[in-house]
Amino acid sequence: MSMFKQWFGGRKSAAEAKSRLKFVLIHDRAEIAPGMLEAIRDDIIDVIADRLQIERDRVAVNIEDEGGERRLMVDIPLAPARRRQGS
Amino acid sequence: MQATVITITSGKGGVGKTTTAANLGCALALRGQKVVIIDGDIGLRNLDIVMGLENRIVYDAVDYVEGRCKLKQALIRDKRAPELYLLATAQTRDKTAMNPEKMSALCDELRPDFDFIIVDSPAGIEQGFETCLAPADRCLVVTNPEVSSVRDSDRVIGLIESKEKDRTTHLIINRLSAARVKKQDMLSVEDIQEVLSTAIIGVVPEDESILSSTNKGVPVALGGKGAAAVAYSEIARRLMGEDVPLQPLQSGGFLQRLFGRS
Incomplete structure (x- = not known):
């Protein structure tokens, strides 16, 4: 967030506090350090990228908590499909 | 009579456990x-000074547990209420002077003679916390509307729930400023409830009279008329089983200042 936005009506700090808390609590409760997810993310990229063209920078690994049920959510966008050239 | 043991805890220090x-x-x-x-914070005795009873302490809980006095001698009577007693903690640095078994035994001995035994837990999640948690029938987790306090409360609630003994756990949100919540500059009661998914038994507003009452050793609940005194009295009624709805907070605006607090 730019300084300008922060000073003049950007996101209110309470909303920021709430979303940051939700993030740390998901990791605290699961006893999984956020850095561990980064490592898992890198491993997944290594495995998948051998076989598929993926958008490495947009791969996301998160823990989601819905009503006490936790899931490891992995989102791997594939590289844009290219039409086959020629024939 | 069979007292309910209520342990007041928080994880984080300085959120208002002792005042609560x-x-x-x-x-x-x-x-x-x-x-x-009961002051459960061995080595850091404070409940006595907050209550204004510091010059009345002769014996403390550890003196009793180690057989240096009778229980009656360690119970300091607070004459400002009909039946209110303080059991001070020791100023010793030896934290092992109390442990979960000794605290449970002490509370069991007190139970037949009281309606409520309130245990003021130390900050942290180490032995002192475990000691104060052991006898608890219910827990009150004091939380400030601030990220580090809310996070620590979550940790403490997790630890309480991990024990075999089933206990009711409630949150007390302490030092809430309705004006700052209104400006969306402070976590609201609803935000904290959602993040911690634990029921709230009371909300104590930020109140300047708390500091002066602590300075004087006269808790606001002893006849104070400010917003915090009202909140404590409502929590007490809820603890006694009365159905007292949570009031929406007043933001202390112009009109309220003009006409004064009721």
């Missing part, structure tokens, strides 16, 4: 309950 323990004890006692408040 003192005020809830006073509020319950003024409603005719027989109450003893």
Whole structure:
């Protein structure tokens, strides 16, 4: 967030506090350090990228908590499909 | 009589555990309950000074547990309420002077003679916390509307729930500023409830009279008329089983200042 936005009506700090808390609590409760997810993310990229063209920078690994049920959510966008050239 | 043991805890220090323990004890006692408040913070005795009873301490809980006095001698009577007692902690650096078994035994001994035993837990999640948690029938987790306090509360609630003994756990949100919540500059009651998914038993607004009452050693619940005193008295009624709805907070605006607090 730019300084300008922060000073003049950007996101209110309470909303920021709430979303940051939700993030740390998901990791605290699961006893999984956020850095561990980064490592898992890198491993997944290594495995998948051998076989598929993926958008490495947009791969996301998160823990989601819905009503006490936790899931490891992995989102791997594939590289844009290219039409086959020629024939 | 068979007392309910209420342990007041928080994880984080400085959120108002001792103030809460003192005020809830006073509020319950003024409603005719027989109450003893136990300071569970060995080596960092503070409940006595917050309650204004510091010059009355002769024996403390550790003196009793180690056989240096009778229980009656360690119970400091607070004459400002019909039946209110303080059991001070020791100023020793030896934290092992108390442990979960000794604290449970002490509370069991007190149970037949009281309606409520309030245990003021130390900050942290180490032995002192475990000691104070052991006898608890219910827990009150004091939380400030601030990220580090809310996070620590979550940790403490997790630890309480991991024990075999089933306990009711409630949150007390302390030092809430309705004006700052209105400006969306502070976590709201609803935000905290959602993040921690734990029921709230009371919200104590930020109140300047708390500091001066602590300075004087007279808890606001002993006849104070400010917003915090009202909140403590409502929590006391809820602890006694009364159905008192949570009031929407006043933001302390112009009109309220003009006409003064009720």
